[in-house]
Amino acid sequence: MLSRRFGDFATAEDAVQEALLAAATQWPDEGLPDNPRGWLIQVAYRRMIELVRAETARRDREERAARREPGDRRAAPAADEPPADRDDTLTLLFLCCHPSLTTPSAIALTLRAVGGLSTAEIARAFLVPEATMAQRISRAKQRIRDSGLPFRLPEPADRAARLSAVLHVLYLIFTEGHTASLGADLRRVDLAEEAIRLAREMHRLLPDDSEVAGLLALMLLTDARADARTGPSGELIPLAEQDRSRWDPAAIAEGTALVTTAMARGPVGPYQLQAAVAALHDEAPSAAATDWPQILALYGVLERLTGSPVVALNRAVATAMVHGPAAGLDALAAPAADPRLAGSHRLDAARAHLHEMAGDRDAAVAHYRSAAAHTTSRREQEYLLMRAARLATAPPNPPPPPR
Amino acid sequence: MKYMLLMQFSAVGTDFPPIETWTPEEIRAHIGFMGEVNEKLAAAGELVQAEGLGGPHQARIVRAGEGGAPVVTEGPFAETKEFLAGWWIVDCEDVERAVRIAAHISTAPGPGGRPLNMPIEVHPVMSAPPQEM
Numbered sequence: 007m008l009s010r011r012f013g014d015f016a017t018a019e020d021a022v023q024e025a026l027l028a029a030a031t032q033w034p035d036e037g038l039p040d041n042p043r044g045w046l047i048q049v050a051y052r053r054m055i056e057l058v059r060a061e062t063a064r065r066d067r068e069e070r071a072a073r074r075e076p077g078d079r080r081a082a083p084a085a086d087e088p089p090a091d092r093d094d095t096l097t098l099l100f101l102c103c104h105p106s107l108t109t110p111s112a113i114a115l116t117l118r119a120v121g122g123l124s125t126a127e128i129a130r131a132f133l134v135p136e137a138t139m140a141q142r143i144s145r146a147k148q149r150i151r152d153s154g155l156p157f158r159l160p161e162p163a164d165r166a167a168r169l170s171a172v173l174h175v176l177y178l179i180f181t182e183g184h185t186a187s188l189g190a191d192l193r194r195v196d197l198a199e200e201a202i203r204l205a206r207e208m209h210r211l212l213p214d215d216s217e218v219a220g221l222l223a224l225m226l227l228t229d230a231r232a233d234a235r236t237g238p239s240g241e242l243i244p245l246a247e248q249d250r251s252r253w254d255p256a257a258i259a260e261g262t263a264l265v266t267t268a269m270a271r272g273p274v275g276p277y278q279l280q281a282a283v284a285a286l287h288d289e290a291p292s293a294a295a296t297d298w299p300q301i302l303a304l305y306g307v308l309e310r311l312t313g314s315p316v317v318a319l320n321r322a323v324a325t326a327m328v329h330g331p332a333a334g335l336d337a338l339a340a341p342a343a344d345p346r347l348a349g350s351h352r353l354d355a356a357r358a359h360l361h362e363m364a365g366d367r368d369a370a371v372a373h374y375r376s377a378a379a380h381t382t383s384r385r386e387q388e389y390l391l392m393r394a395a396r397l398a399t400a401p402p403n404p405p406p407p408p409r
Numbered sequence: 410m411k412y413m414l415l416m417q418f419s420a421v422g423t424d425f426p427p428i429e430t431w432t433p434e435e436i437r438a439h440i441g442f443m444g445e446v447n448e449k450l451a452a453a454g455e456l457v458q459a460e461g462l463g464g465p466h467q468a469r470i471v472r473a474g475e476g477g478a479p480v481v482t483e484g485p486f487a488e489t490k491e492f493l494a495g496w497w498i499v500d501c502e503d504v505e506r507a508v509r510i511a512a513h514i515s516t517a518p519g520p521g522g523r524p525l526n527m528p529i530e531v532h533p534v535m536s537a538p539p540q541e542m
Contacts, residue, residue, distance in 0.1 A: 148410075239441050375429045379466045388440050395433040 010227075095120065096211050097159050102146075103172040104364050107155050111146035112175045113182075120145050120207075121200055131197050162297075173221050173277065180225050184232070198229055219268035220278030226261035227284035229253040242389040246293040258288045279308040298327040315344040319356045331364035351380035355365070355390065362397065371398045411457060411500045411534035412507035414514065418494040419528060438518045446514055450499060455510070456499040465492045476533045498534065507531050 035111055102116040114132075116124045123131075129139035133221050183198030205222040211346035212218050234252040265281040290296040305321035308314075318341035326334025333408040338356060347353050356372030382386050444497060450456035462468075476479035497514070503506055511529040519525040 080537060113542055239444055272498075327508075347489070376427070379464050382463055382467070384461045388436070391428060392433050393435055395431060398430075399432050 019213075026165070028257060031138065080175070084403075093159065095207065097157060099172050099208065100160055100168050101150060101155060102156065103168075103175040104150065104153075104155060105167075106155075106169050107146050107149060109175070111142055111149070112171075113179055114139060115144045115146040116175055116204070117179065117200065121204060123200065149275070169215070171219075172208070173217060176201050177221060177224075177277075179204070180228075184228070184235075198232065199223070202224060202229060214271075216268040216271055216273060217275040217277050219264050220275060220281050223261040223268065223281035224264035224277050225283055225290050226257045230288055231258035231259065242385050244288060244389075250292070252289060258285075262289065274307075276308060276312055279304050279311070281310075296327075298324055302328050315341040315347045316352065318344070319347075319352055323359065325354055326363060327361050331360045332393065334360045334363070349380065351377040351386075351390075351404055354380065358390075358393070367397055367400070370394075410503065410507075411498055411536070412504070413530075413534055414497040414499065414507070414511050414534045415492045415530040415532065416496065417491055417528050419491045426527060427521075431520055434454065435518070435520055435522070438522060442517050446499070446517075447497075450510070452499070453500045454539065455501045455506075456502050459495070459497040462493055462496040464494075468492065504531070 017132050030217055082131065099116065099120050102119050103112045110347065114128055117128050117131075118125065125140050125143060126136050129136040132139065151290075159165075180198050180201035183201060185195060202222070202225045205218070209215075209218050209222045230253050231245070231248060232263065233249070233254070234248040235243060259282065262285045263365075265278055265285055269278050269282065283301050286297050286301050286304075302321065302324040305317060305324050309317045309321055319338070321338035325337040335357070338353070338360070341347055342353055353379035354373045358377060359368045361370035361373060371394045374390050374397070378387050378390035378394065428439070431439070447456060447459050450459075468483075468506075470482045474478045497510075499510055501509060501510065508531060509532050515527050515529050516524040518526065
């Protein structure tokens with residue numbers, strides 16, 4: 007019936023499947039509706055409209071990108087959109103990112119059910135066979151069905167934890183989109199863009215949540231540098247060496263405004279703090295003009311808030327930029343002793359960087375090589391090898407490179 | 410027909426030093442060559458998949474122990490002179506074409522721009538039985 011009305015069997019099938027999913031989770035809890043068949047068609051019909059809408063929005067966006075047309079002509083969401091739609095989207099997001107699902111399942115289900123991507127598109131984006139992705143998604147749905155989770159917004163007591171799970175999933179979708187890999191050029195869907203779209207939707211639904219705004223700001227401020235991040239043959243270019251004229255000023259302005267408003271309102275959380283660091287980088291006219299004391303202070307707060315050894319590493323690098331490489335190396339002692347970083351290439355990469363700053367070439371080369379041997383990113387490995395090779399073949403006793 | 414091409418990185422029988430010791434230009438040329446290989450295979454519609462593997466430092470050997478519990482050893486990769494560095498799966502006309510692709514990959518440049526002549530294994534990928542079976 008739905009496929010007849012919309013003339014699109016695959017989308018209709020998905021819509022019906024999701025209506026059944028909603029039924030499976032809702033009925034045991036709330037009892038059978040008076041007219042189950044009518045209910046199903048209603049829910050599927052509404053879902054179908056959402057799917058078609060998402061499909062249209064994406065097509066618009068792709069066509070726009072192809073034409074390189076400036077400005078955003080996409081219609082803003084209707085102001086009179088009924089609250090039921092708003093709650094459904096949010097509920098669906100909370101359900102897709104439920105902590106009982108594995109992270110890859112939550113990511114796949116979110117892109118499928120909320121993002122409106124086809125299984126084939128998601129499979130291509132993650133470079134796995136379509137059958138594998140279909141299985142991942144159907145297992146996730148099964149798991150939600152089995153766990154008897156109600157199709158409704160989480161209880162107030164669980165809300166913060168559940169919301170942070172949703173934000174984490176969106177953030178992972180974004181970073182996956184930013185991870186250049188061998189097959190990157192073959193990807194048809196821009197995951198970073200998709201994550202931004204979902205975060206934007208989330209921000210529209212929860213405009214007063216400062217961490218939702220912080221996440222959207224972080225994505226925009228990071229994505230603003232995407233074009234400058236890689237060279238002609240896909241090689242990584244570090245922040246300090248990027249051509250800043252290739253950064254996207256509109257995204258920087260939007261992200262900066264978002265994080266400024268969010269932090270003023272509070273409560274301040276990890277996404278806002280990371281966005282604030284990104285904003286400071288983005289606003290600096292040159293690498294040398296970067297406000298490192300401010301970044302160091304933000305990392306200090308972020309470290310106290312999260313206790314993350316990766317943040318401690320970043321703080322050590324910021325310490326070096328403010329107080330010199332010796333102080334930075336001292337600050338590395340704590341994260342170096344953290345078992346969570348054992349065997350991580352990040353520690354070696356940070357050490358290499360600080361030794362390079364200090365002009366200790368042999369130590370820097372050794373740590374760059376060790377980091378290269380341990381990273382799981384091919385592009386990063388190439389970058390680290392190049393960095394080591396450049397140092398190793400430089401004339402002896404070079405002065406510390408200007409920063 | 411699909412073929413799997415395995416790139417064995419071998420220090421035995423070759424005379425080039427490990428990539429860590431090359432100059433930036435040599436590394437760049439090597440990476441550029443590999444990128445070009447993949448682009449050409451994709452443009453010809455022959456590329457199914459290509460991946461590089463983490464080096465010997467990241468590899469493990471796993472056996473089932475008592476009750477099927479995994480027993481993991483990290484060696485002997487760190488000491489071995491030969492390890493699997495990456496693979497391609499190509500879908501091409503016949504084995505001759507797969508062999509030509511492998512030979513081309515084998516000419517990837519190393520120190521001084523000389524071809525490395527790395528050994529590339531070519532394995533046919535088994536397919537589903539034909540319809541009439």
